[in-house]
Amino acid sequence: MDRALTAEPVNDASAPHSATHSEPPLRPRHRLTAWAAGLLLVVPALISACRFLDTDGITPVPQLLSLLPWLAVPAGLGAVLAAVARRRALTLLAVVVLGAVGWSSLPYMPQLVTSYGLPITRVTVLAANVEFSEGTEALIATIRRERPRLVFVSECDRACGRALTTTFAAELPHHTSVDADGSVGSVLLSAYPLTDERVVPAVMGMPGATAEIAGVPVRLQLAHPLPPLPRQVDAWKRELGRIRDAAAGHHTGPLLVAGDFNASQDHAAFRAILDAGHLQDSARLADASRTPTWPMEGPLPPFTQIDHVLVSRDFTVRDIRFLDLSGSDHRAVLADLDLRGER
Numbered sequence: 649m650d651r652a653l654t655a656e657p658v659n660d661a662s663a664p665h666s667a668t669h670s671e672p673p674l675r676p677r678h679r680l681t682a683w684a685a686g687l688l689l690v691v692p693a694l695i696s697a698c699r700f701l702d703t704d705g706i707t708p709v710p711q712l713l714s715l716l717p718w719l720a721v722p723a724g725l726g727a728v729l730a731a732v733a734r735r736r737a738l739t740l741l742a743v744v745v746l747g748a749v750g751w752s753s754l755p756y757m758p759q760l761v762t763s764y765g766l767p768i769t770r771v772t773v774l775a776a777n778v779e780f781s782e783g784t785e786a787l788i789a790t791i792r793r794e795r796p797r798l799v800f801v802s803e804c805d806r807a808c809g810r811a812l813t814t815t816f817a818a819e820l821p822h823h824t825s826v827d828a829d830g831s832v833g834s835v836l837l838s839a840y841p842l843t844d845e846r847v848v849p850a851v852m853g854m855p856g857a858t859a860e861i862a863g864v865p866v867r868l869q870l871a872h873p874l875p876p877l878p879r880q881v882d883a884w885k886r887e888l889g890r891i892r893d894a895a896a897g898h899h900t901g902p903l904l905v906a907g908d909f910n911a912s913q914d915h916a917a918f919r920a921i922l923d924a925g926h927l928q929d930s931a932r933l934a935d936a937s938r939t940p941t942w943p944m945e946g947p948l949p950p951f952t953q954i955d956h957v958l959v960s961r962d963f964t965v966r967d968i969r970f971l972d973l974s975g976s977d978h979r980a981v982l983a984d985l986d987l988r989g990e991r
Contacts, residue, residue, distance in 0.1 A: 682733040685742060688726035692719040693745045699752035704885065704916045710876040714952040716914040717753040717938065720746060755937040756913045757928060765988035769862040770966070772796040773957050775906040776973060776980035777872075780831055781808035783976030788815055790971055794982055795819070798859070799837040800906040802852070802872040809835045826853025834907075836870050848894050850874070850887045854907075856894065861987055864962075867898050871907035871956075876915075884910065888917040895925025895958075902962035902987060903927065908978060912952050913937060922958065930957040930983040934968040941970060941979040950979070957983040964988065 695712050696719070704710045712719075727742035774796035776787050780803055788811065791799060799820060801812065809825050812835060824845045825835040834853035836842075842857040848869065856869035873887035874880050888911060895905060903925055911918035913929065921927065931937045931953065940950035955978055959965070966984040973980050 678733045678735075681729050682735050682738055685726045685729035685733060685735075685738055688722040688729065689742055689745050692723040692726075692749050695719055696745065696748040696752045699914060700748070702916045702919075704876075704881075707878040707881055710881055710884070710915065711878070713914045714912055714954075716749070716912075718951060720749045720753070723749050752914070755932050756919055757922060757932060765962070765990055767964070767986040768864070768989045769987050771798065771861060771963075771985045771987050773798045773800070773904065773906060773983045773985060774980060775800040775908070775955055775957055775983075777802040777908040777955065777976060777978040778808060778973065779803055779976040779978065781805045781833075783973040784808045784811055786974040786976065787980070788812070790973065790980060791816060791820075794971075796982065797839040798868065798904070798906075799835075800868075800870045801835045801837070802870070802908045803831040803833070804835050805829050805833040809833060812837060822859075824855045824857045826855050828853060834870055834872055836868060838868070840866075842868075848887075848890050850890065851883070854887075854891070861902075864902060864987060864989070866902040866904060866962075866987070869894055869903075869905045871905055871909050873910055875910040885917050888915075888921065892917075892921045892924045895921055895927060898925065903960040904963070905958040906956065906981070906983075908955050910954055912954055925958070925960065927958040927960055930959055930965045930968050930985070931981070933959075933965040934983075936968055936970075939970050941981065943977045944972065944979060945977040955979065955981050957981050959983075959985060962988055 695716055698705050698709050723746040727746055730739040730742045778784050778787055806827050813823050820837040820839050822838040822842045823835055824842055832852050836855050838859050840859040840861050842859055844858040846856050848854040851874055852872045854870050854872055859866045859868055871891050874884045876884040909918055939953055941953050941955040942950055944950055963985045969982045970979040971982055
């Protein structure tokens with residue numbers, strides 16, 4: 649009789665495992681953490697990419713570009729959450745996005761600029777947005793205290809213009825303006841004679857003129873384009889483009905463009921003005937290019953610099969200060985400049 653043979657199961661603990669796993673499956677908690685990390689990285693990645701590509705894109709990109717340096721916060725938090733979730737690829741991506749935000753936030757253009765010629769005179773420039781003229785009295789007090797020689801005033805209605813030109817008829821006797829109500833009015837006050845007065849076409853007033861400063865003709869231009877609200881981004885780009893064209897059209901001699909640009913150094917349309925006019929931001933030259941000037945009212949602290957004094961290489965910057973104006977949602981920019989002679 650044949651004996652039936654039965655195979656007994658073998659339980660060999662020393663036998664090697666045939667299956668290998670690259671990463672353990674996500675636990676529910678880690679899966680939620682990884683999703684949160686990914687969501688936090690979306691906006692910083694998009695906005696830093698637009699900065700790399702030198703484009704302002706469409707809404708909401710122009711608005712979010714104003715927050716570019718602050719996007720390091722969600723990017724950094726996303727990196728931490730990705731590491732907590734133990735997702736190597738996501739952590740690497742988060743580190744790359746955080747680095748891109750940091751690189752994109754570096755100040756635009758070099759800080760050290762070679763200027764030629766000896767200084768021939770000092771020029772103090774004040775640029776201020778008085779917010780529907782509500783900051784007029786504070787501006788008058790500031791002008792009396794600081795004694796600037798050139799004053800660029802945005803959102804200055806007819807009453808504001810009369811108050812400024814009457815109060816400073818002796819100190820700043822020359823002026824050019826766009827006389828209008830609300831935010832449309834603007835005025836440029838000067839201690840120097842003004843000629844060749846021109847206005848850049850825009851919804852809000854942007855007057856310009858040529859000032860005779862120590863025998864040197866200096867082109868002045870007030871800037872106040874529309875803000876990049878969702879339904880007027882195209883108009884915002886168009887008006888910044890007109891400022892760029894005005895700067896590019898000035899081929900010789902000193903150039904000074906100042907005011908409320910409604911744009912920061914992180915906007916391509918603003919950088920185009922610098923490039924076209926061979927201009928530098930006074931704040932950048934004074935190592936203050938990230939000092940916020942807006943908004944000074946409301947629940948949020950000021951987070952972006954949109955008020956600028958731009959100068960050609962005929963100027964050097966001695967000092968720059970940002971002054972609070974009661975009644976206005978903007979800080980004023982006060983720049984002490986040296987105008988240099990022929991190179």
